[in-house]
Amino acid sequence: MAPPAVxxxxxxxxxxxxxxxxxxxNDILGYKLRRxxxxxxxxxxxxxxxxxxxxxxxALLLLLKRTPEAGQAELTSLLVLKRAxxxxxxxxxxxxxxxxxxxxxxxRRARKITLTTxxxxxxxxxxxxxxxxEQQLLQILGGNRxxxxxxxxxxxxxxxxxxxxxxxxxxxDVNQRTxx
Amino acid sequence: MAPPAVxxxxxxxxxxxxxxxxxxxNDILGYKLRRxxxxxxxxxxxxxxxxxxxxxxxALLLLLKRTPEAGQAELTSLLVLKRAxxxxxxxxxxxxxxxxxxxxxxxRRARKITLTTxxxxxxxxxxxxxxxxEQQLLQILGGNRxxxxxxxxxxxxxxxxxxxxxxxxxxxDVNQRTxx
DNA sequence: TATTGTTATACTCTATAACTATA
DNA sequence: TATAGTTATAGAGTATAACAATA
Numbered sequence: 001m002a003p004p005a006v007x008x009x010x011x012x013x014x015x016x017x018x019x020x021x022x023x024x025x026n027d028i029l030g031y032k033l034r035r036x037x038x039x040x041x042x043x044x045x046x047x048x049x050x051x052x053x054x055x056x057x058x059a060l061l062l063l064l065k066r067t068p069e070a071g072q073a074e075l076t077s078l079l080v081l082k083r084a085x086x087x088x089x090x091x092x093x094x095x096x097x098x099x100x101x102x103x104x105x106x107x108r109r110a111r112k113i114t115l116t117t118x119x120x121x122x123x124x125x126x127x128x129x130x131x132x133x134e135q136q137l138l139q140i141l142g143g144n145r146x147x148x149x150x151x152x153x154x155x156x157x158x159x160x161x162x163x164x165x166x167x168x169x170x171x172x173d174v175n176q177r178t179x180x
Numbered sequence: 181m182a183p184p185a186v187x188x189x190x191x192x193x194x195x196x197x198x199x200x201x202x203x204x205x206n207d208i209l210g211y212k213l214r215r216x217x218x219x220x221x222x223x224x225x226x227x228x229x230x231x232x233x234x235x236x237x238x239a240l241l242l243l244l245k246r247t248p249e250a251g252q253a254e255l256t257s258l259l260v261l262k263r264a265x266x267x268x269x270x271x272x273x274x275x276x277x278x279x280x281x282x283x284x285x286x287x288r289r290a291r292k293i294t295l296t297t298x299x300x301x302x303x304x305x306x307x308x309x310x311x312x313x314e315q316q317l318l319q320i321l322g323g324n325r326x327x328x329x330x331x332x333x334x335x336x337x338x339x340x341x342x343x344x345x346x347x348x349x350x351x352x353d354v355n356q357r358t359x360x
Numbered sequence: 361t362a363t364t365g366t367t368a369t370a371c372t373c374t375a376t377a378a379c380t381a382t383a
Numbered sequence: 384t385a386t387a388g389t390t391a392t393a394g395a396g397t398a399t400a401a402c403a404a405t406a
Contacts, residue, residue, distance in 0.1 A: 024242050024243055029327070030224055030313075032335070032338065033217045033220055033334060035260065036333075036335075037214055037217040039339075040213055041214075044210055067203075072364075072365075082399085084365090084367080084397095084400095107406075108405060108406085109365070111365070130208070133210075137210075140337065141333055149333075155216075157216040157320065158212065158216050159219075160320060236373090253388095263389085264391090287383075287387080289380095290382095290386095290388080291387080
């Protein structure tokens with residue numbers, strides 16, 4: 001019934017060769033970025049598969065807890081999702097009774113998404129896993145400073161679209177040093 | 181006929197809010213990683229859409245030029261693709277006459293993939309774009325040192341699966357300092 | 361007319377299973 | 384029997400268009 005957190009690992013095609021060490025592609029930043037992203041998603045799945053939570057699902061639950069007043073438009077914006085896809089996301093969680101939709105006073109078009117008790121208690125376990133997962137990544141990256149630098153780099157890339165045309169001032173970090 | 185390099189930008193749903201500044205999700209590494217990866221793919225598309233090359237397509241052409249002796253199994257492994265999906269990738273490029281399949285002496289099951297003249301000349305333009313693209317990312321990241329550190333971090337995440345179970349020795353970088 | 365939530369739909373990427381022809 | 388290439392198919396993510404109800 002509930003969706004599998006992420007796909008399994010290779011079967012038919014063999015172990016799929018972990019890293020193309022020495023290949024031409026090692027110099028291509030976008031290529032490594034994609035591979036790293038896939039690796040972290042797989043790791044996410046290992047941490048969360050028994051809770052049957054996918055990244056977007058956990059993210060929505062977190063947002064609902066921390067920003068309970070957020071409307072649907074704001075939530076889709078924060079999650080960087082299209083409205084249409086947000087509906088399906090909420091449907092999945094609502095079918096599991098983790099969230100509810102309710103009317104909004106003052107605008108009969110709008111609907112409010114709220115955590116149920118069940119959703120909140122699942123989220124509490126999810127938050128534990130999340131902390132453990134982040135802790136693991138922190139160690140892999142080599143400490144707070146390395147993590148902060150890494151997040152800074154990611155922020156710069158995320159803001160790439162904005163820096164693109166304005167040829168100067170190529171920055172605008174959103175990141176906060178987690179320590180020093 | 182030829183595949184579009186990447187999807188267009190939002191229409192129906194508004195500008196989709198660039199960055200969830202201050203949101204809960206800013207602390208979640210995997211979330212930022214995904215967003216950064218999407219941003220670089222969009223930027224890739226801007227550089228390559230008129231060549232009608234997607235990331236995997238460029239990567240294969242690069243590999244074919246630098247590793248012309250590689251068999252199909254090796255290529256799929258280097259690209260971290262499933263055999264089944266590699267076929268479709270080659271089909272697209274073969275339909276555009278950028279690559280060719282030819283028999284291999286000594287194993288009548290195997291087929292060799294080679295660049296055509298047309299493929300090579302497209303690739304030469306592609307390599308120019310690729311250098312410009314990497315240069316852009318280099319500037320965004322803030323120089324060679326920042327880029328090298330970033331690649332190191334990505335390598336560590338890519339090797340995450342291997343470091344996972346063996347609780348000590350959480351490393352194994354593949355990266356070479358681009359400068360210093 | 362514009363906006364909110366929604367449905368329907370399509371395309372890309374990734375994954376699995378199973379076939380074929382060789383080995 | 385195992386392997387190389389292939390086909391078919393399915394799932395997850397992301398994209399667009401269009402509609403009903405409401406503003």
